[in-house]
Amino acid sequence: MTAWDAVAAHREGVPVLLPGHVWLAGAGPGDPGLLTLDALSGLHQADVIVHDALVDQRVLALAPKTARLEFAGKRGGKPSANQADISDRLIALAREGRRVLRLKGGDPFVFGRGGEEALALAAANIPFRVIPGVTAGLAALAAASIPATLRGINRAVIFAAGHGADEDFDWAPLARTGQPIVLYMVMHHLERIAGALMRAGLAPQTPAAIIASAATPLERVLISTLDKLAADAREQKCEPPAIVVIGEIVKVRERLLAAACLRPPPQ
Numbered sequence: 001m002t003a004w005d006a007v008a009a010h011r012e013g014v015p016v017l018l019p020g021h022v023w024l025a026g027a028g029p030g031d032p033g034l035l036t037l038d039a040l041s042g043l044h045q046a047d048v049i050v051h052d053a054l055v056d057q058r059v060l061a062l063a064p065k066t067a068r069l070e071f072a073g074k075r076g077g078k079p080s081a082n083q084a085d086i087s088d089r090l091i092a093l094a095r096e097g098r099r100v101l102r103l104k105g106g107d108p109f110v111f112g113r114g115g116e117e118a119l120a121l122a123a124a125n126i127p128f129r130v131i132p133g134v135t136a137g138l139a140a141l142a143a144a145s146i147p148a149t150l151r152g153i154n155r156a157v158i159f160a161a162g163h164g165a166d167e168d169f170d171w172a173p174l175a176r177t178g179q180p181i182v183l184y185m186v187m188h189h190l191e192r193i194a195g196a197l198m199r200a201g202l203a204p205q206t207p208a209a210i211i212a213s214a215a216t217p218l219e220r221v222l223i224s225t226l227d228k229l230a231a232d233a234r235e236q237k238c239e240p241p242a243i244v245v246i247g248e249i250v251k252v253r254e255r256l257l258a259a260a261c262l263r264p265p266p267q
């Protein structure tokens with residue numbers, strides 16, 4: 001009996017992935033331990049698994065041998081497979097009567113293109129379900145012992161994409177909130193965005209952290225300040241995928257790591 005069979009045997013109402021249906025599921029940031037039970041159940045029921053590059057090999061290894069794996073997404077930062085082609089592929093597989101699992105890194109709706117795929121499936125009248133996943137922003141903070149919120153420090157947390165369609169995005173209103181900013185897809189734009197946040201009033205000494213390859217064997221945590229962040233990232237050769245967090249909340253890490261029961265991940 002596999003771990004999944006054991007869990008499923010005790011779980012009521014396991015959702016059924018029917019032929020001709022698509023599940024848009026989050027695979028979490030890496031470690032298969034961060035999969036939801038619904039995503040795992042999708043992996044076990046799918047005929048075809050259409051995954052992107054952020055889905056960890058250890059997650060794909062949980063798929064039964066009978067499932068077909070199809071890659072669709074970005075590879076090494078090169079332009080992605082056309083989004084319309086991916087949506088069309090999901091629709092075509094469903095129309096062939098397959099049980100389709102569209103597996104995306106992290107959460108399908110957080111800075112992924114899950115929303116576009118959901119709209120395309122709805123327009124094509126394909127029954128689908130969205131299964132949220134553990135988003136990299138929160139998993140990376142947890143991995144670095146940085147709480148996303150802490151009473152007395154912040155009451156909101158901002159998730160923002162450093163790279164996207166709106167390159168002329170105005171960072172000043174985010175800086176003015178004084179709340180921590182968690183940035184995705186930012187490694188190639190760190191200098192520019194850190195500069196914009198400082199011009200908008202964030203102190204150069206504002207604590208900041210980069211968490212690269214969170215929840216994978218390559219995980220790395222770099223602690224810095226807003227003014228030195230880009231230079232430190234270059235010097236330490238910090239590579240994407242990475243999450244950047246900027247704000248006083250980063251300092252809580254020291255307090256947590258001082259506790260005997262927690263140790264920083266190996267660098």
Ligand code: SAH
Nearest residue numbers: 106107110112135136184185213214241242
């Ligand atoms: N939907 C995904 C995010 C897709 S955007 C989610 O919810 O997590 C891709 C960005 O996610 C990357 O550029 C990086 O900023 C972040 N990311 C994804 N996996 C990561 C990981 N294991 N460690 C750190 N950042 C990660």
